[in-house]
Amino acid sequence: xxxxxxxxxxxxxxxxxxxxxxxxxxxxxxxxxxxxxxxxxxxxxxxxxxxxxxxxxxxxxxxxxxxxxxxxxxxxxxxxxxxxxxxxxxxxxxxxxxxxxxxxxxxxxxxxxxxxxxxxxxxxxxxxxxxxxxxxxxxxxxxxxxxxxxxxxxxxxxxxxxxxxxxxxxxxxxxxxxxxxxxxxxxxxxxxxxxxxxxxxxxxxxxxxxxxxxxxxxxxxxxxxxxxxxxxxxxxxxxxxxxxxxxxxxxxxxxxxxxxxxxxxxxxxxxxxx
Numbered sequence: 001x002x003x004x005x006x007x008x009x010x011x012x013x014x015x016x017x018x019x020x021x022x023x024x025x026x027x028x029x030x031x032x033x034x035x036x037x038x039x040x041x042x043x044x045x046x047x048x049x050x051x052x053x054x055x056x057x058x059x060x061x062x063x064x065x066x067x068x069x070x071x072x073x074x075x076x077x078x079x080x081x082x083x084x085x086x087x088x089x090x091x092x093x094x095x096x097x098x099x100x101x102x103x104x105x106x107x108x109x110x111x112x113x114x115x116x117x118x119x120x121x122x123x124x125x126x127x128x129x130x131x132x133x134x135x136x137x138x139x140x141x142x143x144x145x146x147x148x149x150x151x152x153x154x155x156x157x158x159x160x161x162x163x164x165x166x167x168x169x170x171x172x173x174x175x176x177x178x179x180x181x182x183x184x185x186x187x188x189x190x191x192x193x194x195x196x197x198x199x200x201x202x203x204x205x206x207x208x209x210x211x212x213x214x215x216x217x218x219x220x221x222x223x224x225x226x227x228x229x230x231x232x233x234x235x236x237x238x239x240x241x242x243x244x245x246x247x248x249x250x251x252x253x254x255x256x257x258x259x260x261x262x263x264x265x266x267x268x269x270x271x272x273x274x
Contacts, residue, residue: 001045003084007091009041010184014097022101025186031167032195033102033188036177040149046182050151052079053207056120060266065242066230068125069197073117073268082118082209087111089147089211098186098213104144107213112137113268114212121161121206127197128243129166130230132189132212134223137267141214142223143189149209150179161206163187166194170234179206190219191226196233227254 014021017037024035040046058077059070075083088094090109099107110116114137121127132143148163155161155178163177163185176198177185187193189212200206229247232239 001048001081001084003088004091006041006045006084006088007094009045010088011091011093011097013037013040014094014101014184018097018101022103025102025188028167029103029188032165032175032193034165034175034177034186035101036183036185038180038183040182040184043182046151047153049081049085049209050153050181050207052081053118053120053151053205054078056122056205059118059120065128065239066130066246067127068121069127070120070122070125071117071266072119073113073266075113075117075268076270078118085149085209086113086117086211089149089209095213098145098147102145102186102188104215104219106217107144107215108141110136110212110214111268113266115266116210116212117266117268119208119210121197121200123200123203125161126199128230128232128239129164129170129194129196130228131191131194131226133228134189134191134218134226136214139225141216142218143212144215144219145213146187146189147211147213148185148187149211150181150183150185150207151209152179152205152207153181155179155181155204155206159200159202159204159206160198161200162198164196164198166196167192169194170231170240179208188219191223192220194231225254227251 157178164174230243
């Protein structure tokens with residue numbers, strides 16, 4: 001199974017369902033536009049992707065009050081199918097089709113995997129409500145779409161570890177999108193696309209392949225530059241206050257240091273195995 005084969009399968013599946021997906025995105029875009037599609041790839045291929053995920057000990061742990069998860073972007077350290085599935089989503093046909101479904105004129109994939117790649121969450125791991133950083137690594141293009149492909153077989157919504165969208169803020173009930181096996185979820189990213197991953201409550205690893213698309217223009221004319229901006233879950237009032245302060249401090253630092261105090265290490269350094 002080559003990268004081109006994977007792209008062909010993904011493109012065909014999405015193309016056949018584009019009318020349904022377009023309606024799903026259109027119906028939700030006034031808040032946080034999203035769509036999802038199940039059975040993206042033949043089951044045996046999705047299982048192969050799952051089985052070739054690295055162990056958590058071979059990934060980078062990001063653990064703080066903001067988040068607790070394992071990530072990786074240096075894809076040449078792992079089984080080739082993982083790099084192939086990530087870059088399959090960057091096939092020009094797929095990028096253009098997804099952009100068409102979401103009614104975005106011009107979209108670019110991120111071959112540097114700035115925050116993209118693969119992630120893994122085990123029991124008690126989580127991602128607090130947040131807005132994704134607004135720009136790419138060079139701060140030249142706007143981040144407009146997240147593509148999240150889930151590959152853990154037999155995942156159940158009761159396991160936690162599900163994508164949550166908060167279109168009306170943290171004071172209102174969230175929309176939960178189950179991290180269902182072989183499901184691709186696509187969501188818009190802008191100044192109001194607050195989202196999270198609920199804590200995993202079982203001894204099963206939630207595995208996800210991530211891609212991000214960028215554009216020369218923001219999704220909304222009112223969008224402004226921002227760092228990744230975290231909040232606490234509604235029930236965690238103290239965490240909410242701490243993370244608001246954390247975001248304020250980091251935003252003010254970025255006003256002084258446009259490219260950041262130090263380089264974000266999470267991107268694919270091709271040809272540089274570390």
